[in-house]
Amino acid sequence: MLSGTEYVRPSTMDEASGLLANDEGAVVLAGGTDVLVAAFAGRMSVSTLVDVSSLPELKGVEDWGDCVWIGALTTMTKLCASDVVNRVLPGLGSAAAAMGCWQVRNRATIGGNLCNASPSAEMGPPLLVYEAAVDLDGVGGKRRLPISEFFKGPGETALAKGELVTGIRIPKPDAGLRVAYVRRALRRSMDIPLVNVAVGVQMGDGVGVDARVALGAVAPVPFRVPVAEEILVGRPLTDSVIQEAAEGACCPARPITDVRATAEYRLAMVEVLVRRALIQLAEESV
């Protein structure tokens, strides 16, 4: 129930961060696909909804030459439709297209997806693979964090009090880096992944020169898997190397058992998904 909850729509960053800094129960409202659902279900108590939709600093998808900057308010639909994303960051576009359904993608924002900090966040693995950084702004001023330092636990982030995510900064990868995003869910749309995986591989002279493997939904936060990446570097993308990397990716995964799936099943899916993502990349490189 939201009776008694205030709604404000600040027009400046200062106003927004001030509201968030001074009100213990203030919550940022972007697309509302997580916050409003949690608030209506009573899982989140909200004194003030701070609607950030009027802040121009949070909007836009821009090609800055060496990096792509994505405003925090960019919806999944806009990500899918963005030329620069599809050209330079196709793995991110795939992940955006896999989330929810049309209606959710029309509302859900990339900033909201990060701040909700679900272990299965759709944006987590691809942003880890693209080695994105998160731009923050608040009462303490601006700062920037690598995405790997942003997630702290289920529903927990590095955001300080009075701080907002303004955008995501993604260094343009080498043109040779190919990225695949795969997920396993209980149904084919409008579902949260049981496991999601982003894999990036760059080949040179027939061997991997850069490999990035990130997993979601199998630990408190999405994370990179160096043990699998090391297997791929300096070796050709053969079936046996792929299998070794897929099995290696399972080692650091610590999934939970819940009503959707057992930990064992999720672990088995890590291997399958990493393998399939790598096979997809190997086939693309032919």
Added chain:
Amino acid sequence: MSAFTYVGKRLPPVDGEERASGRAQYVTDIKLPGMLHGKILRSPLPHARIASIDTSAAEALPGVKAVATWADTPGVSFGPIPAFEDWTILAKDKVRFVGEEVAAVAAVDEATALRALDLIEVEYEELPAVFDPVEAMKPGAPSINGRERNVVMPFSLERGDVDGALAGADLVLEEDYYTNQVYQAYMETMAGVVRPEKHGGFTMWLPIQIPNKSRLTYGKALGVRPEDIRIIKPFMGGAFGAKMEVDLHLVAAVLARKCGRPVRIVNTRHEDIVAGNPRVPMHIHLKMGFMRDGRFAAKEVRIVAANGGRTVYSPPIMATACYRVDTLYTFENVRAEGYAVDTNTVPTGAFRGFGNSQMTFPLETMIDQAAAQLGLDPVAIRRRNAVPTGYVSIHGWEVGSSGQEQTLDNVARISGLASRRRQAADTGPVRRGVGLAACNHVSGNKAFFPPFDGSSSIVRIAEDGKVIVFHGECDMGQGQTTAFSQIVAEALGARLEDVTVAEVDTQVSPYGLGSFATRGTTIGGMGVKKGADAAKELLLQAAAEHFGADILALDTEQSEVYLKADPSRRVSFGHLARGFIFTHGGLPMVAQGHYVPNTVAPDPKTKYGNVSPAYVFGAHVAEVEVDTETGEVRVTGYWASHDVGRAINPMQLEGQVQGGVAQGIGWALMEDMITREGRIANPTLLDYRVPGSKDVPRVTCDFVEPVDPNGPFGAKGIGEPALNPVPAAVANAIYDAIGIRFTELPITAEKVLAALRAREAAQRGRGGQGFV
């Protein structure tokens, strides 16, 4: 060319625009002057004694108008079935399932009512609980409703020489199956708005399948005569069997009576899942004997079904599971034993199929298995045992029409069944398979309400020639209003747009039984057709006077009466009705009609009878892809052929079949009310997964129309048979794909993967468990 104007036509729902535009009024849209909002305090424990309830703090909360406990109810025990009256409106001194109604609050708004619920202090003394019906029957199990071994109702039946037939069979198969508990997941949760009336009566606006029959139960519960309860059923957002008698309606009445104001209660989705009327879960042991030529020698079944903490409809559902399929094939030797058993779980009720869908899964799976072992074609083995028109089953059921063989042939043809089996290209991780399953069902069920069977209608011709049809059945969203409009327009010779089918209001509508047992189109349709036939007689009589012609020289079309010999001479219904009404002091031009089917209630001892005026058959083919690395099953193709007697509206029939298939795929592959220590662990639609549009393939439909002697224009029902064979068709397709038979629903990806890995491990000659 069809001789019909409206029957058999692909017409959009007559109320479609109203629904799609949001103008249709549902119970939740009703706002009455002075209306309060009710909320129910539900038991957090599966089995406990109530030591005390303190409502004083809740009563003191500003905005609270009434707090009710058992002491505010008439205190009588009642229930939907007179033989098993174990309900009280609010719990008396013990709770039997998580979600049972303990107390309730009426307040100025929902938020206040919710706050007041938190202020009610209930002291519970927890009792040992039992959740599985097999466990509940064992000696020493906790007693839930004081019944011997917790058995609510045993059932047994035997015909022919089962033991002899099994001994002489060429192949005997025996297996344990389990069909799980699933939720109907209709769009509109359970709801009610109840206004107290003078003399202690009530007006209730309810989404309810049985507006008339429920008044018998509600009258007893509330200590009033059934006639003192007026039930109005507005637009309804689905039911699938769940919305028969619903305790929430009575809680609203108790609150309304206490505070003297209308009270509205609407379930949250969470409440609806934990305390609705989900499907009866069943342990089914099936043994069948087969002859080498495919004949079914004998069938023996033992069923243990979970009743939940109080009795809704699990006893007749269990009984239906025991023997309704005996009319799917020409069985001659059958034996059944069943038990409906109290458990400390959510009470279980009707869900599309009423037990027949549960039993169809084991039966059609085992037949598939037998066909494979005997080297017979799956179509051929079923055709070998098919029921012909005019067949009388061993239990006395009279099959007036059967298109069963044709449904089997047609579904095999349209699906290309023979060429799809075991796809040759299966070398990768994804294996493809195809499965066939057949089903039967009733079109009405005399056993459900023994006092009477049938239906009736009042058809009124207004002074402008418009036609209003009053009936006592129930459109819960399935399209009955459209079907009735077509039937009446066709029988009466009226324009479809001139026909209005009134919503059910027990103060004006005829007594009708409502929606269950796939009876609406057949029995309900006959009731409105008879009314329309009688109204046509009235109009012809008036026109005979008008033209000075013999009644036999006249006929109707497009809301006009014309002379058959000279069709240019015509008079409108409006002209005739005005003439009649204005010369009779305003007397309504009203006709009535009724239909009494030839049904016979089953004999209590022998179960011999004839429960339905018509019986339906169907056959489905599912095609699946099984991902052997993830266990994921994807249904990639679906074909369904149904014997519908006569298609009143093929488009609506397709809608029913598509919906049944979608619901069946959900049951087969993903839907499961996961219950842990009596608590439902996934009580949200986020965690209780129903299929999305991408999980359901295009469903190709075919209809066989043998024209039944007992249905309106020969029509039979579709609602339940549309779902009955789906889990078996999917399971048989999975077998075809990977060679593993599943005997428990749902067949989740985890189960498939575990079975594949277990087989791999066994083939490698070592025991294996789990996935890694």
